[in-house]
Each structure stands twice: as structure tokens, then as C-alpha cells.
């Protein structure tokens with residue numbers, strides 16, 4: 001889809017209409033128009049529950065309540081829950097220990113194959129660590145494959161059930177695994193009520209699989225939530241001298257219920273319990289999260305560090321909404337982060353000079369790698385990641401529903417009519433020769449201050465790896481921190497080179513993300529102690 005939209009843009013210009021099945025889609029790759037659309041409309045088209053899967057009953061609610069598809073107050077409540085957990089600096093920093101633990105374990109996993117000659121597919125390996133990190137941050141339980149289902153302990157079966165169900169939930173976004181009601185809805189959209197009614201009484205095999213996976217997510221999440229609530233009730237009773245003493249979860253650690261207290265799920269549960277639970281657990285939860293604000297006339301959204309007075313508290317979220325956001329966290333964070341890690345590794349293996357320059361910065365600034373603030377202070381690491389996301393954005397386009405007419409006087413008076421399905425092509429903007437000098441080349445220096453923007457972009461709004469406007473990616477800080485931390489760990493231990501098994505040029509395919517079609521095949525050469533020091 002991404003590459004098709006790019007071809008459309010090259011052929012027909014920055015605003016073009018194409019037909020996808022029986023529906024017109026408007027493809028936009030002009031930064032000013034993209035900005036206007038992202039701020040004018042906060043709605044994504046249709047809803048995944050009806051459009052992609054046609055799920056019914058509680059599994060349908062698990063999808064339908066997701067932050068991706070909900071609107072109005074329900075979206076605001078979900079957005080606030082995400083912001084409080086992954087945008088507020090102290091909450092974001094609380095996830096770093098888990099990320100570093102996972103990175104150490106990941107490097108240990110790679111060690112037996114790291115002899116400078118064995119071919120390793122880093123696309124697969126990064127998939128494992130990205131799921132381990134995202135799962136632990138979201139649910140607070142282990143998502144490592146070797147811990148899932150190897151024994152019959154309750155924590156192991158909880159993890160394995162969640163991991164299997166999350167994989168299934170992700171798989172059903174792949175077109176070939178989707179329900180037959182999807183093409184029917186696309187080909188004959190006027191009959192949509194009929195397809196949905198049929199799907200409710202005659203679910204096909206794909207739908208049944210997807211519904212079973214979402215039911216597992218709901219059941220396991222509910223069990224984890226009940227355990228957490230019971231444990232915290234007991235802890236509060238013992239605090240007030242009414243019951244037996246039981247240790248509450250420690251910050252960043254794992255409670256006896258299995259949910260670590262810094263996880264997204266635990267944060268939402270604390271919010272549901274109100275200020276007493278929030279202040280009695282980590283002492284850092286009062287106040288709002290950072291909120292994404294900005295304006296369509298500005299260069300892009302900025303993130304305010306304090307206060308979300310306009311957003312209602314997550315306490316207003318129902319149980320099913322909390323469950324849904326847990327799954328959304330995984331779906332949004334896992335493949336995107338894993339793909340970005342894999343593509344950045346490909347670029348560094350293919351550009352050894354850049355790799356050496358980056359390693360030199362990391363070696364000289366080891367002390368900064370232990371903290372979220374420190375990781376943000378390394379200019380070349382930042383430039384490499386930004387350039388990697390420019391050339392290979394894991395999400396190639398994002399969608400908006402035009403909820404009103406959107407006039408574009410800057411584009412000769414064009415108007416995007418109300419009701420249009422608008423697709424904003426990130427990939428095309430990132431490779432637009434009018435925006436970037438030598439857009440096809442990997443040049444991290446273009447994001448360094450010394451080049452003064454001479455290598456692009458002409459309009460800062462042409463760089464949108466995380467989307468734009470109030471519905472911009474809420475996990476962008478977390479994703480950036482994860483990729484920087486994992487890449488730093490890898491590069492300080494190994495020199496990465498392409499293996500002959502890697503087909504060149506790199507081929508991309510649109511799956512859930514815009515990902516390497518043949519994997520990323522590299523060798524890992526352990527660095528001399530002298531080089532590491």
C-alpha cells in the first residue's frame with residue numbers, strides 16, 4: 001500500500017484520488033495540507049471492529065474501544081491514560097530499567113551466534129526483544145518466549161496465553177488472514193449493514209480465530225486486574241490496621257500478582273482507584289500527563305510537559321476500555337519498534353563509517369546511557385535514528401476521515417470533500433526531492449545542527465515518522481528511548497556487518513509495518529575490550 005501510494009504521488013502530484021475497491025481514497029503528500037488535515041480532523045475512518053474483522057460481542061468491544069478507533073470523550077480518556085504512562089518524563093524513565101534488563105538478556109541470547117561469520121536475521125531477533133519490552137511495559141509480565149509455557153506455573157501460563165493471543169491479534173491485520181467480510185465490505189460498501197449482520201450470525205473461520213484471541217486477552221487481563229486489585233485492597237487494609245500485613249508492589253518491580261507496578265496496566269488500575277491508590281503506591285502519579293498540542297499553522301505538534309486539564313481522568317474508563325488499551329499498546333508498539341530497530345541496523349551495517357562514528361559517540365558518553373535524559377543528549381545517535389526513520393518510516397502512511405470539507409487554497413483552491421477517506425503518505429514526503437537534498441541517500445548529518453538544515457527538509461512538516469496533530473503517536477518518546485537504548489547496547493558489544501545472504505538492494509513490503517521483505521541478515525563481530533572501553 002505504502003509503495004503504491006508513493007507511485008500515485010510521483011505520477012499525479014501531492015493530492016491525488018485513487019480507488020481502493022469501491023471507495024475513493026485521497027492520497028496527500030503535501031506538508032501544509034497534511035498538517036491542516038491532521039489538525040482539522042481527529043477521526044480515523046470507520047472502525048477496525050466493523051471494517052477489518054467484523055468481530056462481535058466482547059471481542060468486538062476489545063477492538064472497538066481501542067484508542068485507535070474511538071472518538072470524543074472515550075478517546076480523550078484513553079489518550080490521557082497513555083500520556084500518563086509513556087509521555088510524562090518520570091513515568092517514561094520508570095520503564096528504562098525494564099528496557100535495559102531486556103537488552104542485556106537479548107545480548108546474551110545473541111552471544112552464541114556472535115562469531116563474526118554466522119548469519120543472524122535481526123528482523124526476527126528484534127521482533128523477540130520488541131515484544132518482550134512492549135509486553136513487559138504494557139502488562140508488567142514476561143513476554144520472553146523461553147519463559148512462556150515451559151512450566152505450568154500461573155505466571156508462565158499467563159504470559160504464554162497473552163503472547164499467543166497478541167500474535168494472533170497482530171496476524172489478523174494481514175490481508176490474507178483477514179475475514180472474507182473485509183473484501184465484501186470493500187467491494188460492496190453500500191451493503192455494509194448486511195455484511196455485518198451476516199458476520200454476527202455466520203462468523204467465518206478467520207473471524208472466529210480473531211474473536212478467540214481477543215477473548216483470551218480480555219480473560220487474562222481481567223484475571224491480572226482482579227489479582228492486582230485484591231492485592232492492593234489487602235495492602236490498604238493492612239496500612240489502616242484492618243487486616244494482615246501484605247507487601248505492596250515495589251516501584252519497577254514485580255508484584256506477587258505478576259503485574260509490575262510501573263506497567264501501563266498497573267498505572268490505569270491506580271487511576272481507576274483514584275488519588276489515594278495513586279499516591280500510596282509510587283508517590284509520583286498526581287497531575288496530568290504531557291499532552292500533545294500544537295496548531296495547524298505551526299511547524300508541527302509540540303509536547304507540553306505538564307498538565308492535561310482538558311483531558312478527563314482515566315478513572316472514567318470502563319473495565320473493557322482498560323483491557324482494550326492494554327492490547328492497543330502492544331499492537332501499536334511492538335512491530336513498529338522492532339521494524340525500526342531492524343531497519344536502523346541494516347543502514348548501519350551497510351554504512352560502516354556511520355556505524356564507527358556512532359560507536360565513538362557512545363564510547364565517549366557511556367555515562368549518559370543509563371538514564372532517559374542522558375540518552376536524549378547524544379546528537380549523533382539522535383540523528384542516525386531520525387535519518388533511519390526518514391528513509392524507512394515503519395509506518396508509511398496514516399489515515400484521517402474528513403469530518404468536514406477541508407479547503408486547500410495553497411494547492412490551487414482544491415477542497416477535500418467531507419466524508420473522504422484521506423491517506424497521508426509519510427513515505428512520499430520523506431523522499432520528496434523538493435524537501436530533501438539527495439533524498440535516497442542515508443545522511444544522518446542532515447539532522448545535526450552543524451548542517452543548519454541545508455540538507456532538508458524545506459518545510460519541517462515534511463518529516464512525520466510519528467504522524468501529526470492531536471492524534472500523533474502517543475508512544476513516540478517511548479519508542480525513541482527503546483530504539484536508542486537497544487542500539488547503544490548492541491553497538492557497544494558488536495561490530496555489525498551485512499551477511500552475503502542479505503539481498504541488495506533492500507526490498508520492503510507493507511505488512512503491519514513497512515518492513516524488510518527478506519529480513520535483515522548480518523554478522524556480529526565481538527568488539528575488542530580496548531574498543532569497548
Ligand code: HEM
Nearest residue numbers: 332333336337340395398466467468471472473474475479
Ligand atoms: C518506532 C515506533 C513507532 C512508530 C513509527 C509509530 C508510528 C505511529 C503513527 C504514524 C501513528 C499514527 C499517527 C497519526 O494518525 O497521526 C501512531 C499512532 C499511535 N501510536 Fe505509535 N508508533 C511507534 C511506536 C509506538 C509505541 C511504542 C506505542 C506505545 C505506547 C505507540 C502507541 C501509539 C498509539 C496509542 C497511537 C494512536 C494515538 C491516537 O489515536 O491518539 N506507538 N504511531
